[in-house]
Amino acid sequence: MKLDMLDTSVFIAYVVGLLILALWISRNESTHERNTEDYFLASKSLPWWAIGASLIASNISAEQIIGMSGSGYAMGLAIASYEWMSAITLLIVGKYLLPIFLKNEIYTMPQYLEQRFDARVKTILALFWLVVYVFVNLTAxxxxxxLAIETVAGVDWLFGMIFLALFSIAYSLYGGLKAVAFTDILQVVLLVFGGLLLSYLALDAVADGQGFLVGFGILTEKVPTHFDMILSSDNPNYMSLPGISVLVGGMWVMNFSYWGFNQYIIQRALAAKSTAEAQKGIAFAAYLKMLMPLIVVLPGIAAVILYPDLTKPDEAYPSMMSLMPAGIKGLVFAALVAAIVSSLASMTNSISTIFTMDIYKPIKPNKSQTHYVFIGRLATLVALSLALITAQPLLGKFDQAFQYIQEFTGMFTPGIVVIFVLGMFWQRATSMGALSAALGSAILSFTLKMLMPEIPFMDRVGIVFLLCMALAIGVSLLGKPSTNNSSVSLDDVKFNTEPSFNVAAIGCVIVLAVLYVTWW
Structure with missing residues (x-):
C-alpha cells in the first residue's frame, strides 16, 4: 500500500505543524536559564488536560495500535481488558499512590526508593529500568x-525507524517534558479522531454502506465469539487471557507496575501544578483508556469479516487503512505516527531523567543546572542511537514484538510492585527485603516458566507476586528495622480527593461494570 500525493501532503502538514508547535512551546521556556525541574518536570506547571492527554499519548504506540488490532482479529474483544482494567488502575494510582510520590517531591521512581530504602536499591532499579527502556521499550x-511505515507508505523499515527517531528528537530534545506534554495534546486529538474515523468506516464497510450501527450488529451476529470478554478454558487464546483471573489475577500486578511505578508514565503526574490537578488528569486519562478499544480493537474485529484471509493478525490494522479515501488515509497514518513519536519522546525523556538524576548526578554532584540538562539531552541521543542499532537484531526474529515486551518485563514486574507496595505502606520493610523481591522475581518467574509452561503468563505473574511478597516480608522481619523511614510516613499525606475526581471515578466504574455485564 502506498500513500498518494494528497495523503503525503496531509502527513507533511502534520509533521511541520507539530514541529512549529514544539518550537513555540520551547521558545516560551527560554526566558531564563533552564534547570532540571524545567527540563525534566516541565517546571511543575502541567494542567490536568495536558497530563491526561500526555499519559495516553505516551502509552499508545505502534505495539498497542497494531498489536491490539491484531489481537482483536485473533481473539476479539477480550483483549480490551488490558485497556478497561487500566482505567480502574489509574484511578487507584491517582487516589492512593500519587499523593505519596508528590509529598516526597521526587523526580524519578529510583529516587523514591533511595529515600525509602538506600542507594543500593535505587541504583539497581535505575540500571534495570534504563536497560529495559532502551533495549525493550525503545527498540520495540x-x-x-x-514496519508500520514500510507497510503503509512503502518506505524501507530502516529509513522509517531513522525518521521516527529524528522526528522525536526534533520536537522534544530542546523543550524537554513540557514540549512533549503540550504537543501530546495535538497527538491525542489526532489519534482519537483518526481512530474513531477508521472504526466508523470499517463498520460501515461491514454493513456495505448501511451505517456503523448496522455494521456493529452484523459483527456481533457473524463473529459472536469475538465479543466474549471472559474466555473459557477451551478457547485457543486462553493462555493469553486466562478467564476470570484476568479480572482478579496477574493483570492487576502488570497494571500497577506500568501505571503506578513506570517512570515514563508517572513523570507526567509528577510535573503537575498540584495533587488535585494531577488527579484530574489521571481521571481524564482513565476515560480515554475506556475509549481505546473502539479505536484499536474494533477495527481488528471488523477485519475478520472484511479480510478473513490475512496471513498474520498484525496485518489487520494496516489492511483496514486501505479502506480510507485519499486524504483521510494520510490523516490516519499521521495519527499512527503521532502515537509512535509521542511514545519515543516520552521514553527518551524519562531515560535522560533517570540517567542524569539517579546515575550521573550522584557521581558529579556539584555541576551546574545547565550541565545536567546538557547531560540529559546527551543521554537521549545515546539511548536512541543504541535502540536504532539493536532493534532489528533483538526483535527481527519475533513474530509479535508485544509478546517480547510482556515476557521480558513480566519476569521482573512482580518484584517491582512488591518493593513499592511494601515500601509505601509497611514501615517494617527493609532494603534487603526489597532486594530479595527483585532477585526472587527473576528467579521464580524463570523457574516457573521452565518447569510449568502450561501456566498462563498472566497467572504466573500473579503467583510470583504472592511468592515475592512472602519472601520480602520474611527477609524484612529477619533483618533489622530500617532507620530511614521519613519517606514512608503517611501522616502528612492526604488521600481525600475532590468531588470532581470522586464523581469521575464512580462514573468510570459504572461504565466498566455495564460493559463487562453486557459482553460477559
Missing amino acids: VLWLGG
Whole structure:
C-alpha cells in the first residue's frame, strides 16, 4: 500500500505543524536559564488536560495500535481488558499512590526508593529500568513503527525507524517534558479522531454502506465469539487471557507496575501544578483508556469479516487503512505516527531523567543546572542511537514484538510492585527485603516458566507476586528495622480527593461494570 500525493501532503502538514508547535512551546521556556525541574518536570506547571492527554499519548504506540488490532482479529474483544482494567488502575494510582510520590517531591521512581530504602536499591532499579527502556521499550516502538511505515507508505523499515527517531528528537530534545506534554495534546486529538474515523468506516464497510450501527450488529451476529470478554478454558487464546483471573489475577500486578511505578508514565503526574490537578488528569486519562478499544480493537474485529484471509493478525490494522479515501488515509497514518513519536519522546525523556538524576548526578554532584540538562539531552541521543542499532537484531526474529515486551518485563514486574507496595505502606520493610523481591522475581518467574509452561503468563505473574511478597516480608522481619523511614510516613499525606475526581471515578466504574455485564 502506498500513500498518494494528497495523503503525503496531509502527513507533511502534520509533521511541520507539530514541529512549529514544539518550537513555540520551547521558545516560551527560554526566558531564563533552564534547570532540571524545567527540563525534566516541565517546571511543575502541567494542567490536568495536558497530563491526561500526555499519559495516553505516551502509552499508545505502534505495539498497542497494531498489536491490539491484531489481537482483536485473533481473539476479539477480550483483549480490551488490558485497556478497561487500566482505567480502574489509574484511578487507584491517582487516589492512593500519587499523593505519596508528590509529598516526597521526587523526580524519578529510583529516587523514591533511595529515600525509602538506600542507594543500593535505587541504583539497581535505575540500571534495570534504563536497560529495559532502551533495549525493550525503545527498540520495540522503533521496530514496529518502522514496519508500520514500510507497510503503509512503502518506505524501507530502516529509513522509517531513522525518521521516527529524528522526528522525536526534533520536537522534544530542546523543550524537554513540557514540549512533549503540550504537543501530546495535538497527538491525542489526532489519534482519537483518526481512530474513531477508521472504526466508523470499517463498520460501515461491514454493513456495505448501511451505517456503523448496522455494521456493529452484523459483527456481533457473524463473529459472536469475538465479543466474549471472559474466555473459557477451551478457547485457543486462553493462555493469553486466562478467564476470570484476568479480572482478579496477574493483570492487576502488570497494571500497577506500568501505571503506578513506570517512570515514563508517572513523570507526567509528577510535573503537575498540584495533587488535585494531577488527579484530574489521571481521571481524564482513565476515560480515554475506556475509549481505546473502539479505536484499536474494533477495527481488528471488523477485519475478520472484511479480510478473513490475512496471513498474520498484525496485518489487520494496516489492511483496514486501505479502506480510507485519499486524504483521510494520510490523516490516519499521521495519527499512527503521532502515537509512535509521542511514545519515543516520552521514553527518551524519562531515560535522560533517570540517567542524569539517579546515575550521573550522584557521581558529579556539584555541576551546574545547565550541565545536567546538557547531560540529559546527551543521554537521549545515546539511548536512541543504541535502540536504532539493536532493534532489528533483538526483535527481527519475533513474530509479535508485544509478546517480547510482556515476557521480558513480566519476569521482573512482580518484584517491582512488591518493593513499592511494601515500601509505601509497611514501615517494617527493609532494603534487603526489597532486594530479595527483585532477585526472587527473576528467579521464580524463570523457574516457573521452565518447569510449568502450561501456566498462563498472566497467572504466573500473579503467583510470583504472592511468592515475592512472602519472601520480602520474611527477609524484612529477619533483618533489622530500617532507620530511614521519613519517606514512608503517611501522616502528612492526604488521600481525600475532590468531588470532581470522586464523581469521575464512580462514573468510570459504572461504565466498566455495564460493559463487562453486557459482553460477559
